[in-house]
Amino acid sequence: MKLKQWVLAALITATTLSVSYSCVADEASLKKAIEAAYPKFQVQSVVKTPYAGLYEVFMGGQIIYTDEKLTFLIAEGRLVDPKTKKDITGERLEELTKIDFNSLPLDQAIKVVKGNGSR
Structure with missing residues (x-):
């Protein structure tokens, strides 16, 4: 009985790894x-969306969408979930471009002083 469970676990693990590896391979080849098609732009990331055959590409500070064969590009457009009415593009753009303010160099900040700066 334990051998069957072990074999089943091994098969599930192998299937999961092969599926996740194929997604990474597709994203890497798409990148x-x-x-190659747009050498002036640096592609930061390519992520498969939960929508059939649609990939999110973050490059040049913006998000574009394409399919796995690069047969089309959707630029300057917004992907909106019709059920939740959420702007998926806006949320992802905020996530990809957020800055940790604690990592900014305070000594290089522009300081505004009113009067002589004393309290």
């Missing part, structure tokens, strides 16, 4: 194809 290379985009960089």
Whole structure:
């Protein structure tokens, strides 16, 4: 009985790893194809969306969408979930471009002083 469970666990693990590896391979090859087609732009990331065949590409500070064969590009558009009415593009753009203010160099900040600066 334990042997069957072990074999089943091994098969599930192998299937999961092969599926996740194929997604990474597709994203990596799509990134290379985009960089070859548009050499002036640096592609920061390529992520498969939960929508059939649609990939999110973050490059040049903006999000564009394409399919796995690069047959089309949707730029300057917004992806909106019709059920929740959420702006998926806006949320992802905020996530990808957020800055940790604690990591900013305070000594290089522009300081505004009113009067002589005393309290």
